[in-house]
Amino acid sequence: MNLPETTKKRVVIIGAGFAGISLAKKLRKLPVQVVVIDKHNYHTFQPLLYQVSTGGLEPDSIAYPIRKILKRLHNFYFRLATVTKINPELKEVHTDIGKIPYDYLVIATGTRTNYFGNTEIKENAMSMKSVPQALNIRSLMLQNFELADNCKDLEERKSLLNFCIIGAGPTGVELAGAFAELKKHVFPKDYRHLNIDEMEIHLFEGAGVVLPPMSAKASAKARKFLEDFGVHLHLNTIVKGYNGDLVKMDNGQEI
Numbered sequence: 001m002n003l004p005e006t007t008k009k010r011v012v013i014i015g016a017g018f019a020g021i022s023l024a025k026k027l028r029k030l031p032v033q034v035v036v037i038d039k040h041n042y043h044t045f046q047p048l049l050y051q052v053s054t055g056g057l058e059p060d061s062i063a064y065p066i067r068k069i070l071k072r073l074h075n076f077y078f079r080l081a082t083v084t085k086i087n088p089e090l091k092e093v094h095t096d097i098g099k100i101p102y103d104y105l106v107i108a109t110g111t112r113t114n115y116f117g118n119t120e121i122k123e124n125a126m127s128m129k130s131v132p133q134a135l136n137i138r139s140l141m142l143q144n145f146e147l148a149d150n151c152k153d154l155e156e157r158k159s160l161l162n163f164c165i166i167g168a169g170p171t172g173v174e175l176a177g178a179f180a181e182l183k184k185h186v187f188p189k190d191y192r193h194l195n196i197d198e199m200e201i202h203l204f205e206g207a208g209v210v211l212p213p214m215s216a217k218a219s220a221k222a223r224k225f226l227e228d229f230g231v232h233l234h235l236n237t238i239v240k241g242y243n244g245d246l247v248k249m250d251n252g253q254e255i
């Protein structure tokens with residue numbers, strides 16, 4: 001990798017998410033060379049991914065150039081690269097654009113969606129951890145609406161307009177709420193000849209409440225909000241499988 005020679009210690013940070021960016025900023029006054037490596041040249045503001053998935057925001061509203069965020073740091077270098085291997089004996093990071101030696105290494109590569117070991121759901125469901133994944137949800141949603149608008153068969157139309165979200169944590173609740181807002185305020189105007197009641201939003205949660213880690217008050221308020229909006233809540237329900245067509249619940253029901 002082409003970087004200036006330095007007598008300073010080199011800190012390599014893999015990942016320019018919240019963690020990598022905060023650390024790079026904290027190191028600004030230390031006599032070190034900071035090299036941030038990320039497979040994207042933009043930072044993703046994940047809390048608003050659901051807005052991109054539902055068309056409320058454009059992708060560039062939540063994807064910001066990493067170089068701009070860190071432009072005031074004099075000791076900072078960014079490289080767009082995917083890390084493929086780390087050699088701790090030689091203190092080297094290997095990437096698709098070459099290798100780089102380090103004195104200190106920080107791995108801040110984030111997390112992956114947890115499917116709780118369910119490979120069928122992993123293969124067939126959509127995830128929402130990156131901008132491309134959020135755009136996939138948005139594209140599928142709009143493609144389904146276009147198909148439904150031209151579909152004579154009621155069952156097929158209902159299937160195209162059926163949205164199932166597994167997990168009523170913050171992400172699932174936000175996404176269900178955003179779909180419900182589209183159903184109420186946007187789609188009736190855009191698809192005037194569709195019966196919008198054929199669109200259903202189902203939210204599945206293994207616990208007996210929505211937003212299980214939050215306070216009872218927040219949870220009850222979110223539940224009321226979703227129910228008032230017509231979201232079908234399936235609490236105390238584990239989704240056992242999804243084959244790309246049918247969602248199978250542990251109580252034997254299928255959607």
Ligand SMILES: Cc1cc2nc3c(=O)[nH]c(=O)nc-3n(C[C@H](O)[C@H](O)[C@H](O)COP(=O)(O)OP(=O)(O)OC[C@H]3O[C@@H](n4cnc5c(N)ncnc54)[C@H](O)[C@@H]3O)c2cc1C
Pocket residue numbers: 014015016017018019020037038039040042043044045046047048049050081082083084108109110111128129170171
């Ligand atoms: C839909 C959603 C909503 C959320 N809402 C909230 C919220 O409201 N409030 C809240 O506090 N938190 C929220 N979170 C959680 C929060 O976004 C994460 O905790 C946070 O992004 C984690 O930061 P991180 O730096 O550890 O990882 P990330 O932000 O995931 O960053 C990891 C970086 O590493 C890079 N990377 C990964 N592998 C490699 C590789 N091999 N080579 C090079 N680069 C690599 C990635 O491109 C990425 O830029 C939400 C998360 C999601 C998915």
